[in-house]
Amino acid sequence: MKKWLPVLLAAGVLAACSDSTEETTEAPADDQEQEESAEEPAESDSSFPVTVTDANGDEITIEEQPDAIVSMLPSNTEIAYALGLDEEIVGVSDFDNYPEEAMDVEKIGGMEFNVEKIIALQPDVVLAHASNPGGADGLQQIEDAGIPVVVIENAMTFDEVYDTIDMIGQVTGTTEEAEQIVADMQAGFDEIAEKASAISEEDRKSVLVDVAGPPEMYVAANNTFIQEMLDLINAENVMADQEGFVPLTEEEVVSRNPEVALLTYGDFVEDAVAQWMGYEGFSQVTAVTNEDVYLVPSDPVTRSGPRLVEGTQALAEAVYPDVFAE
Structure with missing residues (x-):
C-alpha cells in the first residue's frame, strides 16, 4: 500500500481502498441495467465534434456527444454525476463510492484497470486520469480499439479543479452545467472566506x-x-x-x-x-x-x-x- 500512497492521495481514493472489491476479468452482462438516477440527464449539446488537449498534451477529438462513458477515477466520476451524466456512466473504478448510484455501476478495476472489460462496455469516451497506475500501455490498448481516451490532469489547486470540470464538460457536451458548478463552488468558497475574515x-x-x-x-x-x-x-x-x-x-x-x-x-x-x-x-x-x-x-x-x-x-x-x- 505504501508505495501507492502518493498516487492514491493524488487520485483521492485512499479511503476507498479499505473496502474496495477485487478486480475480475469477466465481461459485463449485455442485459445489465443501470439504476435510474433522480438527477436530470444532461441536455444534448450541438457543439460536436469537439477537440480538447488532455493532460498528456494529446489532442483528442470527440465526434459526437457521448452516450456511454467510463470513468477511471472517483474524482472524474463525481464531476460527471454533478454534470447530470448519471445515465451515461457505464463503468467506474472499484474505488468509486459517491454518489451512491455509482456503487451500482459496472466496475472496471482498482489500482490496475481491466482493459478487456472497458472495451467490452463499448464506451464513447474514457475519462482517465494522470495518476492512473494502470499505465500508458493499457490506455493505448483502449485507444487501439477505437475508443477515445481523455487523460484528466492531476488537479492540485482550486483553479486546476475548475479546469478539470471545464474539460469534462467540453468532452461530454455539458459546458453550461460545468460553468454553473464552478460558479457555485466559487460562491461557496467566497462565503467561507467572508466568515474567516472575522478571525x-x-x-x-x-x-x-x-x-x-x-x-x-x-x-x-x-x-x-x-x-x-x-x-x-x-x-x-x-x-x-x-x-x-x-x-x-x-x-x-x-x-x-x-x-x-x-x-x-x-x-x-x-x-x-x-x-x-x-x-x-x-x-x-x-x-x-x-x-x-x-x-x-x-x-x-x-x-x-x-x-x-x-x-x-x-x-x-x-x-x-x-x-x-x-
Missing part, C-alpha cells in the same frame, strides 16, 4: 492535516487544494514549507507542534483520534494536550471535485467551531 491574527491557529496516520504519516503541504482550504479559513499549515503530500516522522510532528490536528482517515482506521493522541512522543504536542485532534471526512477533503466546498467547511468547523459551526 484575528492572534486567534489564527496552526494546523496539521494527516491523511495516512502514524507511524508512517503522509500530510498535506503546499501546492495542494488542502493548503488553499487552510488559507481560505485563515489557518496556518505547519507544512507550508513543503510541497504536495509528503511523509512526516513523529519527531517532525513534535517539532512543528500544530495547535490542531485533522485526520482524514477515520473511515478506515478504528479509533483514529485516540490512536493519534496516544501515539508515543505526541504527549507534548499542543493539539494533543488541548485535545484538538479531530476527524474530517476524507473524500470531500482529498478528492478533486465539486465537494471541495463541503470539505473546506468541514475543516473550518473543526478548526474554528465558534466561527463556522452551524
